[in-house]
Amino acid sequence: SQKIEQNSEALNIQEGKTATLTCNYTNYSPAYLQWYRQDPGRGPVFLLLIRENEKEKRKERLKVTFDTTLKQSLFHITASQPADSATYLCALGGSGNTGKLIFGQGTTLQVKP
Amino acid sequence: DTGVSQDPRHKITKRGQNVTFRCDPISEHNRLYWYRQTLGQGPEFLTYFQNEAQLEKSRLLSDRFSAERPKGSFSTLEIQRTEQGDSAMYLCASSLGGGATEAFFGQGTRLTVV
Numbered sequence A: 001s002q003k004i005e006q007n008s009e010a011l012n013i014q015e016g017k018t019a020t021l022t023c024n025y026t027n028y029s030p031a032y033l034q035w036y037r038q039d040p041g042r043g044p045v046f047l048l049l050i051r052e053n054e055k056e057k058r059k060e061r062l063k064v065t066f067d068t069t070l071k072q073s074l075f076h077i078t079a080s081q082p083a084d085s086a087t088y089l090c091a092l093g094g095s096g097n098t099g100k101l102i103f104g105q106g107t108t109l110q111v112k113p
Numbered sequence B: 001d002t003g004v005s006q007d008p009r010h011k012i013t014k015r016g017q018n019v020t021f022r023c024d025p026i027s028e029h030n031r032l033y034w035y036r037q038t039l040g041q042g043p044e045f046l047t048y049f050q051n052e053a054q055l056e057k058s059r060l061l062s063d064r065f066s067a068e069r070p071k072g073s074f075s076t077l078e079i080q081r082t083e084q085g086d087s088a089m090y091l092c093a094s095s096l097g098g099g100a101t102e103a104f105f106g107q108g109t110r111l112t113v114v
Helices: none
Strands: A003-006 A011-014 A019-026 A032-038 A045-051 A056-059 A062-067 A072-077 A086-093 A101-103 A107-112 B005-007 B010-013 B019-024 B031-037 B044-050 B053-057 B065-068 B075-079 B088-095 B109-113
Touching: A003 A086, A011 A019, A019 A086, A019 A107, A032 A062, A032 A072, A045 A056, A045 A062, A072 A086, A101 B044, B005 B088, B010 B019, B019 B088, B019 B109, B031 B075, B044 B065, B053 B065, B075 B088
Parallel strands: A011 A107, B010 B109
Antiparallel strands: A003 A019, A019 A072, A032 A045, A032 A086, A056 A062, A062 A072, A086 A101, A086 A107, B005 B019, B019 B075, B031 B044, B031 B088, B044 B053, B065 B075, B088 B109
C-alpha cells in the first residue's frame, strides 16, 4: 500500500540556520507533491507545489526538490525564524483530476532564537 | 473573510449521538474535500465533491458517515451513532478545479466523543 514517511522526530534548529525536512514515499507515483504548514489547532496552509517533471521550486525563503527516482522530496527553509516553528506536511497527488491528497504524518519544526 | 469556514469549531458529544458539521467553501471553488486528522497524524481523505456531485468516498467513510453538498455550495458531514474512535479533527478544503491545484483548508471541527 502507499506509504509516505516524514522525519518522525521533531527538528530543532537555531534561528538563522537552514531547516531541511524530508518526505519519502513508496508504492506510489505521484504526479505532483505539495507542502503545507499547520499550526496547532488550525487547518493546513498551502506553501508550495512541485510537479513530477520539475526538479526544484523556490518561493522566497522556501525551496522544495522532487526526485522521482529516489521517491523523495526535500523542503528547505533558509534563514529560519522562530515564526517558522510549526508542523510541515508533505502531500502527494495522483495523475487523475481528483485533487485528492495523500498526506504524510508531518514534521514538527522548532526554531530557537 | 473569504476563506473556508467550518462550523462548529468544537463539538463534544456522547457516544451514540448523531452530529453534523458544516463547511462553507470559497465561493467560486467547485471542488470540496473532507479530511479527518487524528493527533500526530496527517489528514486522511474522506470524500470529495465536484459541484453537487459526490465523486469519491474513502473506505474510511463507513455507513455511519454521510456527506452532502446541495446546490454545489456549502457541504455537511453527518456522523450517526458516534463512537469514541470518531474523535478527531474534521477538515474541509476547497479548490478551483482538481488536479495540481492549491487546496484551501478551513480551521476544522474538533470532535470529541465521550
